[in-house]
Amino acid sequence: MKTNPISSTVDFEKDGTQHGFLKLPHSRDESAWGSLMIPLTVVKNGKGPTALLTGGNHGDEYEGPIALFNLARDLNPAQVSGRVILVPAMNYPAFQAGKRTSPIDSGNMNRSFPGSPEGSITEKIADYFQRTLLPMADWVLDFHSGGKTLDFVPFCAAHKLEDKEQEKRCADAMQAFNAPYSIMLLEIDSTGMYDSAAEEMGKVFITTELGGKGTATAETVGIAKRGVRNFLIHAGILQGMLDLRPTLDLDMPDGRCYITCESNGLLEMKVDLGEDVSKGQLLAEVHDVRRTGSETEAYFSQLDGILTARHAPGLIGFGDSLAVVAEKV
Ligand code: ZN
Numbered sequence: 001m002k003t004n005p006i007s008s009t010v011d012f013e014k015d016g017t018q019h020g021f022l023k024l025p026h027s028r029d030e031s032a033w034g035s036l037m038i039p040l041t042v043v044k045n046g047k048g049p050t051a052l053l054t055g056g057n058h059g060d061e062y063e064g065p066i067a068l069f070n071l072a073r074d075l076n077p078a079q080v081s082g083r084v085i086l087v088p089a090m091n092y093p094a095f096q097a098g099k100r101t102s103p104i105d106s107g108n109m110n111r112s113f114p115g116s117p118e119g120s121i122t123e124k125i126a127d128y129f130q131r132t133l134l135p136m137a138d139w140v141l142d143f144h145s146g147g148k149t150l151d152f153v154p155f156c157a158a159h160k161l162e163d164k165e166q167e168k169r170c171a172d173a174m175q176a177f178n179a180p181y182s183i184m185l186l187e188i189d190s191t192g193m194y195d196s197a198a199e200e201m202g203k204v205f206i207t208t209e210l211g212g213k214g215t216a217t218a219e220t221v222g223i224a225k226r227g228v229r230n231f232l233i234h235a236g237i238l239q240g241m242l243d244l245r246p247t248l249d250l251d252m253p254d255g256r257c258y259i260t261c262e263s264n265g266l267l268e269m270k271v272d273l274g275e276d277v278s279k280g281q282l283l284a285e286v287h288d289v290r291r292t293g294s295e296t297e298a299y300f301s302q303l304d305g306i307l308t309a310r311h312a313p314g315l316i317g318f319g320d321s322l323a324v325v326a327e328k329v
Pocket of ligand 1: 057058061143144145147
């Protein structure tokens, strides 16, 4: 296969801290012979495992980038055994635009794997992760949040996998990250996901959904910072003690967890994130705003659990994800 056009300005084999870029040629109207410069940091100290840490897979999710820009500046190589590779904003064009997907090619990074060295900008970045960065890694953490259109209770997740030994290593890493909620996810459609690319290579992979609404709070950023340190300590890469607090284990057994909107209008939630709900309980009503006096459309929980995610904006459309209810384990 063709060589990826991305070059790195850092030496992944060199000890110490290096701040640099993944340099992707992108000749365009504003910059003939220009390049996209995706920031990255490598912190290495001797032999040991490698952790690959990413945020901004979706460009409007901020806990990961905030935690990783901080960690890149503050991580002391003397406290590291092995290597940490940090890419705080993986889909950098999307991140710069404050959008979920890339403004250059509309690419959704988490649907673009394994990517292609001859594809779109997003596919070229995906291919670089697939064939260069992921093979270097033993431990992989990819931060997500709800973006502009969703809001979540803060959780860390691992996936149900066919290889139960690998699934156990991922579940242990999820517990070490120690978000307030922990979820074993069964992906409904894993095609093109970074998660699947990492898992298929046998890596220990965890992900998060730490909040949303297109911003980050002091609380959710704190969870991200504590979680990534815990993850590195658990991996044996960073010295220190795990900072563990109570976590609630949740499960999303099947499609009944997902409530999809089948109307357009004004969203009136009846339950807030983190609240207990029971099967048949009214979760939300959607008002038809074209006229006054019309009946609302009602949405009910299909199982007992807690409200784990909700549509964030005040207006909602047909086919939008309205809510997610997860079961307590
Ligand atoms: Zn995301």
